[in-house]
Structures are given as C-alpha cells and as structure tokens.
Amino acid sequence: MSEPSDAAVPGATVARLPYYLRALRDLAAQGVTTTSSSELADRSGVSSAQLRKDLSYLGSFGTRGVGYDVESLASYITVALGLETEHRLAIVGIGNLGHALANYSGYAARGFQVTALLDADPAVVGTEAAGLTVQHIDQVAEVIDEAGVSMVVLATPAQAAQEIADRVVAAGVREILNFAPVALQVPDDVVVRSVDVGGELQILAFHAATRAAAL
Template identity: 80%
Template structure:
C-alpha cells in the first residue's frame, strides 16, 4: 500500500493511474467533457469494475447517469501522481537506449524535464543528445545537487548499475527508473521501477509457447486445431 496524502492506495492501483490519466487527456484533446466508466476503462485497457474500484481509493467520482467529468478527474489524478510540479531527470548511460530516452518527446507534457545526461565512456562524453551535452559520470553527485535532480533514469549495463544507484541515493535521490538488467539492492525508502525488456519478451514467449501447446493439444484427428 502507498500513501497519497491522507489516503492509502494499493501499489497495483497506483501503477494503473498513469493509464487512466493518459486516456483522460486523450479525451480532453478530442473535446470530450464527460465519459462513462466503461468507455474510460476500455481506453485504459482494464475492466470497468477494476477502474471504479481503483478510483474509489482516491475519492468519490462520477455521477450516476452522467459519468465522470474528464477535466476534473484528469486534474485530480495528475495531482495524486505528484505531477503538479516539474520533476527534473538525469539519465545515466547514453548509449543507444539512453539516446532514445533522452529524445523522447513526451516528457514536458507529463511534467518532466531532462536536465542532465551522464556517461563514463570518453567517446560519448562531450557529445550531445536532445540538445544536452553528455557529462562524465564522475560529476554525478554534484550535478544532482546543483540541478535539483529529483529522479534518475539508469540506462547502464548491468555491472556498474548497483554502484551508480548507490551514489544516486547518497546524493539524495529516492526515485529511480532502471533499465539495467540487474536487481538493485537499495534502502527501503528508495523506490525503484525496473524495466527489463528481455524479461518482458520472455514472458511473451511463454504465452506464445503455451498458446501453441494448447492448440496442438486441442487439435482434432485431422490435425486442425479445434475452434
């Protein structure tokens, strides 16, 4: 459970809030003023019952027969997610992935700003990505303090990730998004969100294999899978 103000919200619900916010902002761009739970749920990729339960943790929303006010619900969820103020990001590791992350165009619209890019490779340091000069990771702590970095994105290989993460925490940052293919061991008050691309692909491979196995198992005598 995670505390948002005076409200305690399940971590799984918090993980779904960005999807609700994205759907609501899409509706706003379309000029839609009110939406139903079923429509919002479909746009968010969840069931309507799940959506209503998630929103119930945040408060009372929606009017029977009318639905949700898109703008007010969007504003409330954005505030709950802490997007009322800008979050300043540093990206550590400016290889292919780091370049792609630096050049992502959606940061500003979601309340984030990349203020530093860092790497240890002399061939990379001094170059630029997204108009920002890549600096040496030796200056990590000073940069975090001077530029008021509030979140760090790790796009490094596995071996240096733990050491860099520890330096980030020592410098005062408590929120880390890690693309490094290792488990980070950090103090309990540090929030780490890990994105393991290979791991996610392996999960998809499992489902593909299971679907194939089930298809073979249900095949009829003529070898054609049952429908």
C-alpha cells in the first residue's frame, strides 16, 4: 500500500469515502479479511471503476488476483478522513430534531462525541438530553472552548441559522453540519455540509412525477 497521492482529492470522492469505510467495517465484522473491488463497490453503491478511481486519489491499493485487505484499507481510509482522533460536537437547537441528533447512537463508532447542547429557548435551557444539560446560546463561545468542540451541528429554525453560524465561526469552529433550510454565508476557510430533508423529498417527488408521466 503506497503513500497518499499528492493530487488533491475531489470533493465528490471525499463524500464517498464514508460509504467505503462503512462497507469495509461491515465486512470486517463478518470476519471477511479480503475483498474485491466489485464486492466493495456493490456494498457501497458505486461502480467498480468509480471505486478504483476514488481510491487512486489516496494511493495504490490491492493486489491483482487477491483484492483488498479489509482491515488495512479501512485503517487507511479512517486516517484519510481524519478519524484517527475523536471529534467533539456541539448541537445547537434542541427541538425534536436536535433531541434525535443528540440521542443518535452511532457517533462513537464513527469517531465523534457530542459534548455540548445549546438552545435559546428559556424553556429548553437547563433541561437534559442524552445525558447533557442544555446551555444557553449566549454561552456558545465559552462552551465551544471548554468542551473542546471542533464541529457544530445546526438544528435551528432557518431564520436563526445564519446568526448562529456567525457566532460559532467567530468562536473558532470551521466545520458545520447544517440542517436548517437556508444557504449559510461563511468565510472561505469554513466548510458547511447541508442536509435539506425537504429538498431531498422534492427531488423524489420530481422522479415520481416523471415516472407517472411516462406511464
């Protein structure tokens, strides 16, 4: 297995790496020690050619006629994704969605820990969720510093999201996962990943309408 390629890894490739890692961990849990590009691609929902191209950005992997060593490739992708050390998260907005995100059981296995919860609602501040006490958003800078937060999850209403994003960025956070249905304006060195459930459903509605029109 070679050292990582010097070429920049495309964003679309980075977005697929977690799926490769999940498939590899599933294989390892089943006692599988080696896998082929076709099997790993099938489990990841991509073509074999796409899988090989994506991995080529990271280095040279696999042995012709043998395949990929599952544990080694999983470890390599873990490092490539920056998951060899734990990332601490703060969730802002502890409504129904925020509660669900706080109680998600898969963080630890993927290298994350929720260490802080914040909200602006006096009726929510001081309550507990997932074993943590919800703190007021006005304390966001201190909470981020004291809890060692490196990433923030925004589960706020759309009208509050930009202001909160500005505050967490000012507190030093450079990675944000945004569930609010709004396009955040952030500095160039800040990475935002947005999850728009309504938008995804509208895309499905388009495909449903297209299929119905073809009948």
